[in-house]
Amino acid sequence: MKIRNISLGIATVMVGAIGLNLNRAHATELSKRTVEQAVDGKDIYMKSCKECHGVLGAPTKASLRKYEKIQNFTDSSFFTKRKDSELTEAIEKGKGRDMKGFSEKLSKEEIHAVMLYIHTLAKKA
Numbered sequence: 073m074k075i076r077n078i079s080l081g082i083a084t085v086m087v088g089a090i091g092l093n094l095n096r097a098h099a100t101e102l103s104k105r106t107v108e109q110a111v112d113g114k115d116i117y118m119k120s121c122k123e124c125h126g127v128l129g130a131p132t133k134a135s136l137r138k139y140e141k142i143q144n145f146t147d148s149s150f151f152t153k154r155k156d157s158e159l160t161e162a163i164e165k166g167k168g169r170d171m172k173g174f175s176e177k178l179s180k181e182e183i184h185a186v187m188l189y190i191h192t193l194a195k196k197a
């Protein structure tokens with residue numbers, strides 16, 4: 073009888089421990105998601121890029137006048153001409169005379185997120 077009680081006790085403790093572990097796994101999953109949400113490509117675009125590249129990815133007239141080489145992200149053919157790694161590099165290090173690099177202002181994750189975001193501006197042909 074005693075032995076049975078002990079093993080019941082052990083079983084209860086084990087179930088409890090498994091429950092704790094599940095909770096912990098759930099917590100890490102949640103905090104991972106929060107980090108992902110914190111790196112919001114659109115948010116970064118609106119803060120750091122829209123001034124030149126336009127809210128929707130098409131440069132404003134003023135911006136076109138000022139920066140003749142500025143690209144139009146609503147044109148999906150632009151993305152067939154560039155690899156993601158090239159876009160990332162342009163955002164990181166800058167390009168030409170007017171596109172400054174963002175490696176000091178944005179983290180790698182933020183640069184990646186905003187690089188993915190500009191793809192979503194392209195109109196489906």
Ligand code: HEC
Binds near residue numbers: 123154159163169187
């Ligand atoms: C001060 C204006 C300005 C800002 C702010 C700016 N850009 Fe640019 N960007 C330019 C200009 C001008 C070019 C064209 C450069 C060239 O080819 O000479 C360009 C080019 C690019 C290109 C194309 C590079 C290629 O491969 O041809 C990408 C991608 C880009 N910008 C992304 C971004 C992102 C993302 C941000 C915000 C994090 C941003 N830019 C902020 C002016 C700007």
